Amino acid sequence: MSVQISKEITEQVVLITGGARGLGACLVRAFAGQGAKVVINYLNSEAAAFALAAEFPEQAIAIRADVCDAQAVAAMFAQAAKHFEAPISTVVNNALPNFQFNGDARPHADTLTWEHLQHQMEGIVRGALNTTQAALPGMEQSGFGRIINIGTNLFQNPVVPYHDYTAAKAALLSFTRTLSHDLGPKGVTVNMISGGLLRTTDASAATPEAVFDLIAQSTPLRRVTSPAEFADAALFFASPWSRAVTGQNLVVDGGLVKN
Template sequence: MSTTASTEGGAGALPTHAGRTAVVTGAGRGIGQELCRALAARGADVVGIDLGEVKETGNVVEELGRRWLGITADVTDLDAITVAATAVEEFGGADILVNNAAIDDAVHFDDLDLDLWRKVIQVDLEAPFLLCKAFVPHMRAQGWGRIVNIASGVVMNPMQRFVAYRAAKMGLIGFSRALATELGNEGITVNIVSPGVTKTVMAADSLGEAAFERSAQARAIQRVAVPADIAGAVLFATSEDCGFVTGQTFMANGGAYFV
């Protein structure tokens, strides 16, 4: 694959993700779209999976000179994920998997019914399991892989609502740590990136626009977080430099809290 200079970094610098293929879920907008752009800018070819339209993301990736494969699929559908895993073979396999797709339940516990509970758990926790089952064999075959699961800073805050979402994201952290232990000796790292409140359509719908400024004032870095702020942590966690870091949670929250 090409090793032309990245659009980021110093003159003549080689892309840090050159020769890699990255699979990103929830690629159609927000954090997922920005992750696709950032990975492509670092030299990766990108496979974007989303329930909705991914054409705009594909245009961004291709403008950066990288190969793009857009797949419209429900990440909770095992058959769809199997098809996606097969399609990725034309890219030579998957080196990087970022489980970013998510939904939430912006309701109080009394209004949370079993159907919504199950749907959130399926998308936010079960789907990453299915995707790891589909793509880990590619990584095993080459003895190298990076898995990043996107959690959420909401699990650390004593706020109301989001019962299913918070349960799923805490489960995702536990799943990531367990998987890191299983895959550590196979050249595959598994880490978690946990964003704070970030300016996206999903967050605006769930929290309201005023939440962004409120969150900014409560941070050490007092500005509104945008998807590019999350991409930096993901780029490190998916890089060659992250080969001895696994099972860890990167808090991309601007210093909203410390752990």
């Protein structure tokens, strides 16, 4: 097998899980804006997904699938490959189980349950496992693949008790690193992009304004990163410019957290 080190973004078929709203929609627009073909995965946001796909009628398709369901994910990959006459080459694992970034409303140590943790692990880690396994046959056939996992800076700076969410994202970082070692010989890179609070997504809409202001004052850039700015960083990991980068975690939060 001949391993391809890189492909231009215009040559890629990119899956964005949870792509209909919030950060996912910004990721879709970032990749489509650079000429990629994009699969907009959604679970409940059908109207938003199809409206977004209509913005890029020649480049985008909206497909419903629960990323926790391996059979549904496999069917999504098959549908996308048939539609674009090419397999998915790039996976952005962005889908997030139901969650609101409001520290006052999250369970603390005395009320946290295993069900809270399991819910996040299922959606974040199991979802990434399912999409990775569904993507591998096409990536191996072409000798090229990009897996980009969406993380958080909270496991480096756990200032808010998002125990369940943070634990699942930390597990996803470990999975990113072990996958990078396993899949590198196949021409597949696996990386993570970790943000802080983004201003503003559906998940962060419940965050008090004072929290946004505090974060902005704490960053070197004196502002909170936007979803569109965060999405731009994903283009780097998909592009030829990152052909020698794998197993890495890039923090995109305006400099709040230093690696």
